[in-house]
Amino acid sequence: MNTEGNVRHANGEEKGVVSVGIRHTLEWHVEAYMVPAGKKGEFRNILQGIAGKTESGQLTAIMGPSGCGKTTLLECISLRNRRFDGAVHFDGRAPGGDAFTVSVLVHQKELLFGFMTPREYLTFHGLARMEHTHTRAQIDQRIQEVLSDMKLEKCADTLVGGTDPFFQKKGLSGGERKRLAIAYEMLLAPSMIFLDEPSSGLDSVMSESIFQSLKDLADGGRIVLASVHCPSSEACQLFSHLMLLTYDGRVAYHGPTLQGIGYFSALKYFCPEHYNPADFYLKLISFTPGAEAEGEVQRMDLLNDAFQKSDMRLMKPLPTDNKHRGLAGVHGIKASTFTFLKLNFWRATLRLRRDKTFVVLWGIISFIVGLLLGIIYLQQAPASWRNLLGLLFSLVVADIFMGSLGVIMRFPSEWAIIVRECYSGVNAVGPYLFASFWGILPMAYGPFLLVTVMYWMTGMDPNFVAYLKFAGIYLSFDIACLELGQFVSSLSGNPMVGMTILPAFVAPMIMFSGVLYQKSTVPVWLSWMHHVSLINYSFSALMAEQIHILPENQANLLAAFIDLNKNSAGLNVLYLWIMSAALLLLTYFTLTVRLRNATAS
Numbered sequence: 001m002n003t004e005g006n007v008r009h010a011n012g013e014e015k016g017v018v019s020v021g022i023r024h025t026l027e028w029h030v031e032a033y034m035v036p037a038g039k040k041g042e043f044r045n046i047l048q049g050i051a052g053k054t055e056s057g058q059l060t061a062i063m064g065p066s067g068c069g070k071t072t073l074l075e076c077i078s079l080r081n082r083r084f085d086g087a088v089h090f091d092g093r094a095p096g097g098d099a100f101t102v103s104v105l106v107h108q109k110e111l112l113f114g115f116m117t118p119r120e121y122l123t124f125h126g127l128a129r130m131e132h133t134h135t136r137a138q139i140d141q142r143i144q145e146v147l148s149d150m151k152l153e154k155c156a157d158t159l160v161g162g163t164d165p166f167f168q169k170k171g172l173s174g175g176e177r178k179r180l181a182i183a184y185e186m187l188l189a190p191s192m193i194f195l196d197e198p199s200s201g202l203d204s205v206m207s208e209s210i211f212q213s214l215k216d217l218a219d220g221g222r223i224v225l226a227s228v229h230c231p232s233s234e235a236c237q238l239f240s241h242l243m244l245l246t247y248d249g250r251v252a253y254h255g256p257t258l259q260g261i262g263y264f265s266a267l268k269y270f271c272p273e274h275y276n277p278a279d280f281y282l283k284l285i286s287f288t289p290g291a292e293a294e295g296e297v298q299r300m301d302l303l304n305d306a307f308q309k310s311d312m313r314l315m316k317p318l319p320t321d322n323k324h325r326g327l328a329g330v331h332g333i334k335a336s337t338f339t340f341l342k343l344n345f346w347r348a349t350l351r352l353r354r355d356k357t358f359v360v361l362w363g364i365i366s367f368i369v370g371l372l373l374g375i376i377y378l379q380q381a382p383a384s385w386r387n388l389l390g391l392l393f394s395l396v397v398a399d400i401f402m403g404s405l406g407v408i409m410r411f412p413s414e415w416a417i418i419v420r421e422c423y424s425g426v427n428a429v430g431p432y433l434f435a436s437f438w439g440i441l442p443m444a445y446g447p448f449l450l451v452t453v454m455y456w457m458t459g460m461d462p463n464f465v466a467y468l469k470f471a472g473i474y475l476s477f478d479i480a481c482l483e484l485g486q487f488v489s490s491l492s493g494n495p496m497v498g499m500t501i502l503p504a505f506v507a508p509m510i511m512f513s514g515v516l517y518q519k520s521t522v523p524v525w526l527s528w529m530h531h532v533s534l535i536n537y538s539f540s541a542l543m544a545e546q547i548h549i550l551p552e553n554q555a556n557l558l559a560a561f562i563d564l565n566k567n568s569a570g571l572n573v574l575y576l577w578i579m580s581a582a583l584l585l586l587t588y589f590t591l592t593v594r595l596r597n598a599t600a601s
């Protein structure tokens, strides 16, 4: 295991240097953690006076039945969750913001982009975390070391695949996915590693190999704490220390793994011979199904009392200082905006390149819609004002749904990953948003195809410059639709919510397009809606460009009917761009607020 000492953090301060060889200590006392208890205004305490200590070189397992509070405790100790009463001390003092640069938390559920390979993942994280302090050659070398340490070399160039809703190709195995989730957190060789159920969903052989990797990390001089459910007896022996939580969130044991069986024997709880100690512990600290509640609570009381009186207990738990509550955020190292932009753009391009099905399907759908319009209005656009009106209106209505829906399906599914990246300091909202917009821009080839097919089939102005202008207006509108999609999806992390609320934005834009009603009859307090309708601006601009293909009397009639200024194309396009910029800013604002309120779990 490589434990290089030259990995510096963003501030370049000495304390940010990974100090392998120096022994660190981590001590915690979670006195209380309150959660809503169901009834309004009522709370229950799920972690009761949990004090513990660990140091470099120790691999500690936090064990307990489901729902006892393992994840919450791990989040509190790692300070990713700071809503508890108590204290956490690193090397004998309350940590500052640098706590987040020397520690990592690997979540139970790994969230990964299926279209990337482990090497690409590590490159993204490596460049974001280290580019400002290391050369590319050093970063590549570190990536190679991590791939080797986490036994990912043989699948380094295999696509992750799996659970990405848009990229469900078979890829890495469950164990390899877990290893990857640990690997990219290891790039900076953190001194403290917290892992929430790193073996969940894996068979015993896979779990053991993950635990062996954790032991290697601890042997390399790190503090490693992992919540585990019930490891095999072989895996159990890999942990140097255990913390057992009873089902009601109290400590039943905290000490060396080897002394656990002897400790409980002294309390007259004997582990049968040839029995997995983890199973024995888990039965002892769990609520036995069907058993009398009173008896179970008494056992938990007894276990907790015995522990509090034992030599195992820290003689003096940390006094509750709640200093962690003053920590501003959990953001880690920050690269430059340019690095973030470059990386996000690279990743967006990778997605496009790998997601060929989506790219091709998008082109086919756009072609079919263009063809349908072409067939319905075959060389008929100049024939009557009704045709031109119907054609252009159908065109913009079709695109507002196509453009925004395409984004809504995709954007929210990425958000959970982006939140975690922002919390680890390897991404930022602005560059992500900007790059994801430019990354999706090549998809404008779809609308371009649509408008080209429809334009030449329906008999619009055959002048090539007129065609280019028309296509340009349409693409400006399409970009505004993408921005609308991004804004709507930024309101929720769930694509279904996005799709449900989209009509609340699109329907008024259609209603207030200025085409389907007499403007003077609209109540004054609603008349502003006209000015935020993308349909209004795009339809007016497209119509102003093409109305001259109608016979003059019909053109005048139509212009009067829809209240059109024939010279307003340029102004309407300008409004479209202003609307796009406003939507982009709103999206940025919404995502920033949501990031601030999110937790990284």
Ligand SMILES: Nc1ncnc2c1ncn2[C@@H]1O[C@H](COP(=O)(O)OP(=O)(O)OP(=O)(O)O)[C@@H](O)[C@H]1O
Residues within 6 Å of the ligand: 035, 036, 046, 064, 065, 066, 067, 068, 069, 070, 071, 072, 073, 229
């Ligand atoms: N924000 C919350 N609101 C209400 N209850 C909560 C909240 N957070 C945690 N809990 C409750 O606290 C308890 C502990 O949750 P936690 O996820 O920490 O348990 P766990 O031991 O990690 O469970 P598992 O092993 O099943 O993952 C659970 O009963 C859970 O329902």
